[in-house]
Amino acid sequence: MAVLTAPRKATRKKTRHGGLVAWGFALPALLVYAGFLVYPALSSLWFSFTDWDGLSAGYNVVGLDNYTALPSDPVVRQAALNNLIWAVVTVVAPVVLGLVLAVILNGKVRGKPVLRLIFYTPAVLPLVSVASIWGWLYNPEYGAINAALRAVGLDGLAQPWLGQDSTALGATMVAAIWLRVGFPMLLYLAALQGISADLYEAATVDGATRWQQFWHITMPGLKPAHYVVIALSVIDSFKVFDLIYAMTYGGPGTATQVMGTWMYFNVFQYNQAGYGTAIAVVITVVAIAVSIPYVRSQTKEHA
Amino acid sequence: MTTVLMPEATIATTHTPPKKAKGGLSTTVVMTLVALLWISPLVLLIITAVRPLSDFVANGPLSWPSTFTFQNFADAWNIGNFATTYRNSLILLILKVPLGVFVSAMLAYALAKLRIRFGRTIMYTVFLGLTIPIYITIVPVFVMARSAGLTDSLIGLIGPYLAFGIPFEVLVLQSFFRQLPDEILEAARIDGAGAWRIFLTIVLPLSAPALVTVFILDAVATWNEFLFALILLNSDAHKTIPVGLLNFQGQFSNNNTGLAAGILIAVVPILIAYTFLQRWIVGGLTAGASKG
Numbered sequence: 164m165a166v167l168t169a170p171r172k173a174t175r176k177k178t179r180h181g182g183l184v185a186w187g188f189a190l191p192a193l194l195v196y197a198g199f200l201v202y203p204a205l206s207s208l209w210f211s212f213t214d215w216d217g218l219s220a221g222y223n224v225v226g227l228d229n230y231t232a233l234p235s236d237p238v239v240r241q242a243a244l245n246n247l248i249w250a251v252v253t254v255v256a257p258v259v260l261g262l263v264l265a266v267i268l269n270g271k272v273r274g275k276p277v278l279r280l281i282f283y284t285p286a287v288l289p290l291v292s293v294a295s296i297w298g299w300l301y302n303p304e305y306g307a308i309n310a311a312l313r314a315v316g317l318d319g320l321a322q323p324w325l326g327q328d329s330t331a332l333g334a335t336m337v338a339a340i341w342l343r344v345g346f347p348m349l350l351y352l353a354a355l356q357g358i359s360a361d362l363y364e365a366a367t368v369d370g371a372t373r374w375q376q377f378w379h380i381t382m383p384g385l386k387p388a389h390y391v392v393i394a395l396s397v398i399d400s401f402k403v404f405d406l407i408y409a410m411t412y413g414g415p416g417t418a419t420q421v422m423g424t425w426m427y428f429n430v431f432q433y434n435q436a437g438y439g440t441a442i443a444v445v446i447t448v449v450a451i452a453v454s455i456p457y458v459r460s461q462t463k464e465h466a
Numbered sequence: 467m468t469t470v471l472m473p474e475a476t477i478a479t480t481h482t483p484p485k486k487a488k489g490g491l492s493t494t495v496v497m498t499l500v501a502l503l504w505i506s507p508l509v510l511l512i513i514t515a516v517r518p519l520s521d522f523v524a525n526g527p528l529s530w531p532s533t534f535t536f537q538n539f540a541d542a543w544n545i546g547n548f549a550t551t552y553r554n555s556l557i558l559l560i561l562k563v564p565l566g567v568f569v570s571a572m573l574a575y576a577l578a579k580l581r582i583r584f585g586r587t588i589m590y591t592v593f594l595g596l597t598i599p600i601y602i603t604i605v606p607v608f609v610m611a612r613s614a615g616l617t618d619s620l621i622g623l624i625g626p627y628l629a630f631g632i633p634f635e636v637l638v639l640q641s642f643f644r645q646l647p648d649e650i651l652e653a654a655r656i657d658g659a660g661a662w663r664i665f666l667t668i669v670l671p672l673s674a675p676a677l678v679t680v681f682i683l684d685a686v687a688t689w690n691e692f693l694f695a696l697i698l699l700n701s702d703a704h705k706t707i708p709v710g711l712l713n714f715q716g717q718f719s720n721n722n723t724g725l726a727a728g729i730l731i732a733v734v735p736i737l738i739a740y741t742f743l744q745r746w747i748v749g750g751l752t753a754g755a756s757k758g
Contacts (some may be wrong), residue, residue: 184661185580189588192573192632199629200595203603203610210605217605271490272497280744281501284508287740287747288733289690291708295715295729296507305722307510307527314528341504349748402599405692409712423601431697436605447602454597461637462590 204447210440217436229441239442242420245332246446249421250400253339258392260340261347266381268348269355279352283345290342294409297338301325325411328418335410335419343399347392354388355381394457401450422446514726515539522723538727545717546728547702551710552735555689558620558627558706563685566628567677570635575665577636578643579651589640595633600626600693608697618700626694631687635680642676643669679746682739686747689736707732 211229215222233239264282268275285293300307301324309321324334362380371379404423407413413420413428420428422442429439502509514522515538517531525532543549576582577589607626608617616622646669654664670677692708699705705713711732718725740747 185576185582188572188576188580188661188665189582192569192636193588195569195625195628196592196595196632199607199625200598200603203606204598206606207602267493267497271493273490273494274498278497278501280741281505283744283748284505284737284740287686287736289692289708289711289736291692291711292729292733295711295725296511298715299722299725299729300507300510302722305523305527310527346751349751398597404599404601409692423599426601427604430605440605443599443602447599450599451594451597458590458593458597461593462586
């Protein structure tokens, strides 16, 4: 797991300020981090091997029983599929839209600061309020979305967006896309400013079209940005909880359950803390496995 | 931002007419429309919040109000218990954010400038925290809080909030600290300044922009945090804004104008802060995410 090359490098230079003083600076944060993040995460791993209900004093160790029960739980299968759909859609759509917006805003547009401000605004709102806003827009009777459809004569398309299996997950993802486009846009905008204008001029002189310039200058120039944007978006997508919980509560039925919410319901509603933590462990392990290359790259760059 | 001259000149020599200026105008129009669509949920929210419920029901959500009222805000404020939830969120912010930024800065200093042993292992472990979903920790955190008698208390939230804030703060701060020239720190050391003195009188003041950014982003995250608050706080007297808003949403599900006013009450401080401080937010996200 840990990087093994670190101690070897330490031999290169002894400094007076290492040692105890350095640890004095590091310890407060490390203790808090270990006590409230590392320890609880590992402790959850332990609970996932038990049949604890979350309330009583005692519990039995049941080994891998919770894990072997997962595949036969239809809600877990649904939640895992929803997590996958969620990860693909709420990564790809915001990244593509963010890139398009960034390229446009990087060109000749007036009022760039205001436009940038607007597109990033949803990202700073509490997720619960985003859920409230969209829940309200989706309201079958008084919601703005159905009202807009009726206003343009598409009455047939007006429907209970969050109230039926076929549209509920899609409806929550629209809200997620709305709030997540701003972040890739900002990062791409910053990265675009690092691409030399000379390259475009030279290409224009050589007769390259806008489209060719995009594929042969812009996209390669954005390579480091793509990596960071996609990595952070993927990491974020695995954490989905607030939006689903506040918008649909996993429903209708279990149509919008994801691993995070299904874990919560098992622990706090069905008193199956052992089983619930097993669900959380599975999705967390996947999240970490997918993110390790990014974490490693951040560590390397700064070492 | 007037690099317009060069391309224009280039184009003039080719047979294409000066299309760029016009292109700028049509792009601006299109982008303005897209931006309006993008922000329309918030605009609708404001319009709905300032009209009477009867007017909303009679004319629909997309109509312009026939009369204006601020009564919705008064109703929502009282029924939504916002005086309490605002106070609680503010207390949490004041207790947590400065402390979190300070201990993160200390760790970042140790990593960036003090050549701590196992530095890379520490960084790796801490950055891994960026990927950990909160829900993996809620059962043990709940058990810990209960055994410490800290459920239903804002104090019980501070530990978990600090722990989940540390990875990002350390990531941004240590990459900023690394760019501080070693010569300055070395000179202070030769003058007899200890590590603490250097940290407090040189490193922190020189890093003010990064500290401000991290402070703001951490404040936004703290203000918005939902899951820990949901599981640890249960009495109305201790709820924070996100949890209070969720309750409120349930109670007002049939009162669209009141609901809109309540949502606005919950998000207005963050919108105002964002509008004024966006320069710092944008800078920090970019710095934290790209390489330092």
